[in-house]
Amino acid sequence: MAAASSRFCIWGTGICLSLNNLSFLIYKLKFFTIMRKKYLSALLFGALLFASAGTFTSCKDYDDDINNLQDQITANADAIKALQDLVNAGKYVSGVAMEGQTITFTFSDGSTQPITIPAGEKGQTVVVKDGELYIDDEPTGIKVAEELETEAGLVKSENGTWWVLNENGEYTNTNIPVSGVTVSGSEKDGYTFTIYNEKGEAQTVKLPTVASSITSVSLATASATNRTFNIAAQEFKFNRNNSSIKSRSDWKGSKALPNDGDWVLSSTSAFDVRIDPVSADISNVDFYLTNTKNTDLSEVVLKATAENSDEPLTGTNGRAANIGNGLWTLTMPNTVVADATYGDANSGVCKEFNTVETEGYVYALNAGHSCRSLYEFTVKNAQAPALSKVVFTQSGNGSVTTASLADEVIAKTAWTVKVGVPVKVTGDQNSDVYDIYLEVAAEDAKYKVTFDQENHTFTIGQNPDWSTRDVQLPVIVWTIDNDGNIHKTKVTITLNSEFSTNVSYDAVTHDIAVTKDKNVKYIDLQKMKDGFQSQDDLDSWTKNVSFTTTDYVVYSDEQCETQVASSAKLTIETVEKQDINVAALSGAKGASANYVRIKVDNDQADALKLDTKYYVKATYKDASGNILNNIVIPITFTAPTVAEQFAVSTNYQNGTENSIKAFYNNWEANIRNINLVTYFKAYDKYATLSLDNDAVITKFNGVDKKSADLATLTNTDIANGYINLNQSMILNDGTNREAGYGQALKVNVKNTNYTDTEWAYANDADTKYSFTISIFSPIYEGTIAATDGSKNLTVIANSETGSDITKDMVSLTDYADNKYNVVPDVANNGNTVTNGPANSTDIWSAKQIDNVWVDETGDNNYIKEIKLRGVDARDADNVRLGAITLIAQPVPSYTEPTEITVHVKDVWGYVTSQPLNITLTKNTGN
Numbered sequence: 001m002a003a004a005s006s007r008f009c010i011w012g013t014g015i016c017l018s019l020n021n022l023s024f025l026i027y028k029l030k031f032f033t034i035m036r037k038k039y040l041s042a043l044l045f046g047a048l049l050f051a052s053a054g055t056f057t058s059c060k061d062y063d064d065d066i067n068n069l070q071d072q073i074t075a076n077a078d079a080i081k082a083l084q085d086l087v088n089a090g091k092y093v094s095g096v097a098m099e100g101q102t103i104t105f106t107f108s109d110g111s112t113q114p115i116t117i118p119a120g121e122k123g124q125t126v127v128v129k130d131g132e133l134y135i136d137d138e139p140t141g142i143k144v145a146e147e148l149e150t151e152a153g154l155v156k157s158e159n160g161t162w163w164v165l166n167e168n169g170e171y172t173n174t175n176i177p178v179s180g181v182t183v184s185g186s187e188k189d190g191y192t193f194t195i196y197n198e199k200g201e202a203q204t205v206k207l208p209t210v211a212s213s214i215t216s217v218s219l220a221t222a223s224a225t226n227r228t229f230n231i232a233a234q235e236f237k238f239n240r241n242n243s244s245i246k247s248r249s250d251w252k253g254s255k256a257l258p259n260d261g262d263w264v265l266s267s268t269s270a271f272d273v274r275i276d277p278v279s280a281d282i283s284n285v286d287f288y289l290t291n292t293k294n295t296d297l298s299e300v301v302l303k304a305t306a307e308n309s310d311e312p313l314t315g316t317n318g319r320a321a322n323i324g325n326g327l328w329t330l331t332m333p334n335t336v337v338a339d340a341t342y343g344d345a346n347s348g349v350c351k352e353f354n355t356v357e358t359e360g361y362v363y364a365l366n367a368g369h370s371c372r373s374l375y376e377f378t379v380k381n382a383q384a385p386a387l388s389k390v391v392f393t394q395s396g397n398g399s400v401t402t403a404s405l406a407d408e409v410i411a412k413t414a415w416t417v418k419v420g421v422p423v424k425v426t427g428d429q430n431s432d433v434y435d436i437y438l439e440v441a442a443e444d445a446k447y448k449v450t451f452d453q454e455n456h457t458f459t460i461g462q463n464p465d466w467s468t469r470d471v472q473l474p475v476i477v478w479t480i481d482n483d484g485n486i487h488k489t490k491v492t493i494t495l496n497s498e499f500s501t502n503v504s505y506d507a508v509t510h511d512i513a514v515t516k517d518k519n520v521k522y523i524d525l526q527k528m529k530d531g532f533q534s535q536d537d538l539d540s541w542t543k544n545v546s547f548t549t550t551d552y553v554v555y556s557d558e559q560c561e562t563q564v565a566s567s568a569k570l571t572i573e574t575v576e577k578q579d580i581n582v583a584a585l586s587g588a589k590g591a592s593a594n595y596v597r598i599k600v601d602n603d604q605a606d607a608l609k610l611d612t613k614y615y616v617k618a619t620y621k622d623a624s625g626n627i628l629n630n631i632v633i634p635i636t637f638t639a640p641t642v643a644e645q646f647a648v649s650t651n652y653q654n655g656t657e658n659s660i661k662a663f664y665n666n667w668e669a670n671i672r673n674i675n676l677v678t679y680f681k682a683y684d685k686y687a688t689l690s691l692d693n694d695a696v697i698t699k700f701n702g703v704d705k706k707s708a709d710l711a712t713l714t715n716t717d718i719a720n721g722y723i724n725l726n727q728s729m730i731l732n733d734g735t736n737r738e739a740g741y742g743q744a745l746k747v748n749v750k751n752t753n754y755t756d757t758e759w760a761y762a763n764d765a766d767t768k769y770s771f772t773i774s775i776f777s778p779i780y781e782g783t784i785a786a787t788d789g790s791k792n793l794t795v796i797a798n799s800e801t802g803s804d805i806t807k808d809m810v811s812l813t814d815y816a817d818n819k820y821n822v823v824p825d826v827a828n829n830g831n832t833v834t835n836g837p838a839n840s841t842d843i844w845s846a847k848q849i850d851n852v853w854v855d856e857t858g859d860n861n862y863i864k865e866i867k868l869r870g871v872d873a874r875d876a877d878n879v880r881l882g883a884i885t886l887i888a889q890p891v892p893s894y895t896e897p898t899e900i901t902v903h904v905k906d907v908w909g910y911v912t913s914q915p916l917n918i919t920l921t922k923n924t925g926n
Contacts, residue, residue: 082113084205092210092280093191098125098136105191105207109281126155126162127191133164133174142174143167157194211285211368213277218373220272220327227377229269229289229363231300231332231353232384232431233342234482236262243486245478253435253480254454263342263349264482265299266384266431267332273304273365273373278326282367287330289363292375297356297363298349299337302330330365334434334482357381387481389428390489394421396559401428405479405487409472412494417473420500420533422457425477432481439476447473447495463499463537471495499541499629503531507613507634512600512759521635522578523596528631541620541628542590547574549621552596554608560617560632566606569758571599572616588623596633602757609762610639610754639754641761643769646749647682659744660773663781663815667847667907673714673722674775676747683718684749686756690716691723692746692770700729700739707747710740723747725775735780736909744772779848779906782814784822784914792897795863797920798890802867804883810916812849812904820846822904824882828870835868837903837911843870843882851905854884858898862920864889866900886918894920 095106103125105113127134133142133155144155144164156163156171163171190212194204219227236258238248248257258264275282287302306328343350355361356379363379364372392415393399400415402408417423427433436456440449448461458475477489510521532538552572554564573584576592580599585592596618608614614637619630647657654661660679664672677683693708700709710729714722729739749769753760761767785791787809795803807823814820824833824843831841836853844852856863865887872880886900898920903913 082115092213093207096125096127096191128155128164133162135162140174142172209368209370210280210282211370213280214275214282214285214367214371216274216276216373217365217367217371218274220274226269226271229267229297229300229377229379230382231265231267231269231379232382232482233263233265233337233350233353234384234432235339236260236264236336236434236482237484239486240484241486243488245486251435251437251478251480251486252439252453253437253478255435257435257480258336259338260484261339263337263339264434265332265335265337265349266482267300268382268385268429268431269332271302271330271365271377273328273330275326275328275367280326282328285368288366288369289377289379290366290369290372291356291361291363296366297379298352299335299341300332301335302332302365304328304330334431353379353381384432384482385429387427387429387432387479387485387487390477390479390491391426391428392417392491392493393424393426394418397421400493402489402491405489407490407492409492410494416494416496417460418496418498418500419460419463420502422452422459425456425458425475427479427481434480434482436480437478439478441474441476444473447471449473460495462533463495463497471497496627498627499537500533501528501531501629501631502533503528503631505631505633507636509636509638510598510600511638512602512610512757513639513754516601517580519600519602520580521598521600523598523633525574525594525596525631528629542593544588544622545590545593545620545628546588546623547585547593547620548587549623549625550574551617551619551621553617553619555615555617556612558615558632558634560615564607564614567608567614568604568606569601569608570616571597571601572618573597573599574618596631598635600637602754602759605758608637609760610637611766612636612762637759639757639759641766641769642684642687642749642751643766645682645684645687645755646680646769646771648679648771649681652679654772654774658769658771660771662773662775663778664775664908672727672908673724674773676721676723676773677719679773680718684751684755685717685719686753687718687749687751687769688716689713689718689721690748690750692748695746697743697745698739705729705739707740707743707745710738710743711745713747718749723773723775734913735911736905737780740775741910742774742776744774746770746772776815777906777908777910778814778816778818779812779820779904779908780910780912782812782820782904782912784810784812784902784904784912784916786810786916791915792917792919794919794921795886795888796923797888797894799888799923802865802885802887804869804881804885806881806883810884810902820849822849822852822902823884824852824868824870826871826882833868833870835866837905839868841870843868848907849904850907850909852884853903854900855903856898857901857915858918860896860898862889862891862896862898863887863900863918888920891920894922 093105093107097104097106101116103115105115107113125134125136127137128144131144133140133144142164143166155165158171158173162174164174166172190209191207192204237260238257239245245251251257282304283306285304287304289297289300289302291297337349340348342348345351345354360378362375363377364375365377366372387405389404390402391399392401392410394417397418398415400410402410425436425438427436437453438451438456438458440447440458446462449458450461451458460473472492472494474490474492477491479487479489481487505523505527508521508523512519529538532541553560554567554570554572556562556564573596574593575582575584575595575597578595578597580597584597596616598616614635616633616635617630618633620628622628648660652660652662662674662679664674665678666673676689691706691708691711691713693706695706696704697707697710698705710726712724712726714720714724723745725738725740727738731737731739731741747770749771750767752767786793793805793809805823807821807825810822812820812822821844825845826843828841828843833839833841833843835855837851839851839853842850844850852868854866854868856866863886867885867887869880869883869885871882884902898918899915900918901913901915903911905911
C-alpha cells in the first residue's frame with residue numbers, strides 16, 4: 001500500500017479523501033439523521049487526528065465519488081437559481097408534489113418547475129393542507145391550527161425534526177426527522193425550499209403562494225351595501241318530481257349525485273371585492289367567512305371570478321376590468337353536506353346557521369386563511385329560488401332565455417346559434433341548478449355537435465348546407481335542481497348559416513406618421529381562408545360573397561358591441577394586391593379577395609384617437625345581404641408623442657438632453673431675446689409653448705417667482721417663439737441682471753394632436769413636453785485677467801505720466817476662450833473719453849463690449865488717478881496704443897499690493913466687475 005501525505009482514511013468507513021475535499025465530506029454527512037451526530041463527530045475527530053500525523057495508507061480511490069458529489073452540488077445550485085428566478089419574475093406557487101427523486105412545483109399560471117434530487121440524497125415535502133400535516137403527499141393525521149397567526153409559520157424545523165403549530169398557539173414536536181432537501185410550508189404562509197451547500201450550510205428559497213402574497217381584501221367600492229351572505233339549504237331526493245329518469249344510473253351529468261337525505265347548500269350572494277396586490281390571480285384561492293374567534297362558517301367556501309367588462313367600475317355592484325386590476329366577484333359553488341353533518345335546529349350545521357343569524361355574528365372574508373377583510377359581513381338563512389327557465393349564452397352573440405321549463409322553439413328573429421362557438425347553458429336561477437347535461441337527436445349528428453358536460457356547453461361543428469337556409473336544431477336540456485327535481489326541456493334553435501372560420505387575428509399597429517402614399521395597412525386574408533372548416537366551405541364562400549354588400553365597421557370593444565361614432569379617417573376595402581392605387585373589389589369577385597386594405601387620411605376629423613385599440617370588423621355577405629362570415633382585426637394607430645418629436649441639439653444641452661444653456665447672440669441689434677428654434681434639431685412646429693406657472697424657481701424681493709414671472713414669450717410656436725427675461729425685475733447688485741438671468745426657466749409644450757393632423761392623443765401625457773432654458777451673456781460670464789492667466793499686474797510708483805496697461809497685458813476671456821480687449825483699442829476721434837459708467841464714447845473694437853471703466857477698490861489709496869486712452873494714430877509709423885493708465889502715489893515701500901476693479905458693460909447692458917491685484921514697483925528702465 002502506497003503512502004500519501006495528502007490523503008487520509010476514516011477508520012471503519014472505507015472512505016479515503018484528500019484534505020482538499022474534507023468540505024465535501026462534511027456536506028455529505030449533513031444528510032444523516034440527528035441521532036447519529038455523536039458517532040459522526042467521533043469519525044471526523046479521528047480523521048483529523050490521522051491528518052495531523054501527515055502520512056496515511058490509501059484503501060481505495062474515491063475520486064469518482066468526489067466528482068459525482070461536485071456534480072450534485074452544482075445541480076443544487078442550479079435548482080436554487082431556477083426557483084429564485086421564477087420568484088423574482090413574480091410567479092406564485094399553487095402546488096407542491098414529490099415523486100421519486102423529483103419535487104415538482106406548480107405555479108399559478110400553470111407552469112411547472114421540477115427539481116431533481118441527486119441520487120443518494122433524501123428529499124421531503126412537508127405541507128399543510130386542510131388543517132393537516134402531509135409528508136411527501138401522505139397525510140400524517142397531525143392537525144395544524146391554520147387560523148392562528150405566527151411569524152414562524154405553521155411548520156418549522158428545530159433540532160432536526162418538524163414542529164407544527166397547535167390550537168393553543170404552541171409548537172408541537174412531530175418527531176418526524178428533517179431530510180437534507182426539503183420543501184415546507186402551506187398555502188397560507190407560502191413554501192420554503194431548503195438545500196445544503198458544500199459547506200453544510202442551509203440555503204433557502206422563499207416561494208410565495210397567491211394566498212400568502214395577498215395584503216388586503218376589501219369591498220370594491222366603499223359605498224357597497226351588500227354585506228349579507230344569504231345561504232339556503234335544500235334536502236335532496238332523487239327524481240322527487242317523478243320524471244322519466246327513474247334510475248340514478250340513467251343520469252348522464254358529470255357530477256356525482258347526492259344521496260337522498262343529503263343537503264345541498266347554495267347562495268345567491270355575490271361580493272365584488274378588491275384584492276391587493278392587484279396583479280394576484282386569485283381564481284384558485286379559497287375564501288372563507290371567519291369570525292372574530294378564528295372560526296370559519298362551516299361548509300362555506302367562496303370562489304373568485306375575474307370581472308369581465310371593458311368598462312370602468314361605476315357603481316356599488318358595477319362590473320369592471322379583468323385579471324390585473326384587483327377586482328373580483330366572490331360566489332359560493334353549491335356544496336353537498338351529509339344529513340348527519342347538516343343536522344337540525346338543535347345540532348350540526350343547521351343549528352350553526354340559525355345561531356349566527358340570530359346572534360348577529362359578523363364575519364370577515366378570509367383569503368386562503370392568509371388575509372382578512374374587515375369584520376362586516378353577516379349571515380342570513382334564505383329560501384332558495386326555484387329554477388324556472390333555461391338560458392343559452394354564446395360569446396359575441398348574446399343570449400336567449402326560455403319562457404319556462406317547457407319545450408320551446410326559439411324564433412330565428414330572436415336568436416340564432418353560430419357555428420364553432422360554444423353555447424353555455426344555465427338556469428335562470430343558477431344557484432338552484434345542481435347539474436345539467438345536454439343531448440341532440442341522432443339524426444342531427446351531421447352538424448357535428450360536441451358537448452362539454454362538465455361546463456354545460458355545446459358547440460355546433462358543421463354549417464348547414466348553404467342551399468338550406470334555415471336549419472332548426474332541437475337541443476335537449478336535462479336539469480336536476482338542488483332538491484332532486486329533474487326537468488327535460490327541448491329547446492329548438494336555428495343554426496346560423498354563417499361560415500365558421502374560427503380565426504383570431506393578432507393585434508396590429510399602424511404608424512400614421514408617414515407620407516400619404518404610405519399611410520395604409522394591409523391585412524392578409526389567407527389566415528381567414530385557412531380557417532374555413534372545409535374546402536367546400538371556402539369554395540362556397542368564394543362563389544357567393546359579394547363585396548358590394550360587405551360591411552366594414554370600427555368598434556371600440558373586443559365584443560364588437562360599441563361602434564365608434566365616426567371613423568372618417570379610414571377607408572376599409574377588400575383588394576386583390578398590396579397597392580394603394582388598386583381599385584377595391586366590388587360585386588362577386590371572391591377569388592380575387594386577398595387583403596383587407598385600411599387607408600388612412602390624417603386630415604379627416606372623427607372620433608378615432610391614437611394609442612387606442614380598435615376592432616375593425618369585416619362582415620362578408622352574399623348578394624342578398626345574408627351574412628357569410630366575419631373577421632375582426634384589432635388595430636392600434638400610433639404616432640410619436642409630442643416629447644418624442646423634440647430633440648435639443650447636443651452642443652446646446654446643459655447637462656441633460658432637455659436642458660438648454662443659451663447665450664445672447666444678437667450683438668448687432670443689441671436685443672435681449674432668445675429665438676428658441678435655434679436650439680432644437682427636431683420639433684413639432686404646431687405645438688403651443690407656455691412658460692411654467694407651477695414650480696417656484698427663485699425669490700425676488702422675498703417673493704416666490706415662477707418661470708412665467710421671470711420671463712415672457714413672444715409668440716407661442718417654436719419656430720417664431722422668442723423668450724425675454726423680465727426686465728422689471730433687476731437684481732440690486734450693480735450687474736443689471738434680471739432675476740431670471742441664469743435660472744433654469746421651464747417651458748411647457750403641448751399639442752393635443754399629432755402635429756397638424758386630426759389624430760388626437762388618447763393619453764394626456766403624450767400631449768406634453770417640457771424643457772428648461774438658462775440664459776446668459778457671453779461677456780458677463782467671461783473672466784478678466786492678465787494675459788498670463790493670473791490676476792496680478794505691476795505699476796511704477798511716483799511716475800508723472802503713469803503706467804500704461806495695454807491690450808497685451810490684460811483681456812477678457814469668454815466661456816469659449818475667445819479673447820476680448822478690455823483696454824481701448826479704437827481711436828476716440830476727438831471725442832471725450834471718461835473713466836466711468838457714464839462714458840458714451842465707444843473705443844473698443846469688440847461689438848459685444850459697450851464700455852469699460854476701472855477704479856481702485858483697495859482701501860490703501862495707492863493709486864492717484866486712472867485714465868482711459870484711445871488709440872492715437874498720428875501716422876502709419878507713429879501709433880500710440882490705447883491704454884488704461886494708472887498714476888500711482890509716491891510710496892517709500894513696495895511690499896503691500898493694492899487692488900483695482902475692471903468693470904465691463906456688454907452690449908446687452910450687463911456689467912461684470914472683476915478685481916486685479918496691482919503691485920507698485922520702482923522704474924527700472926531709467
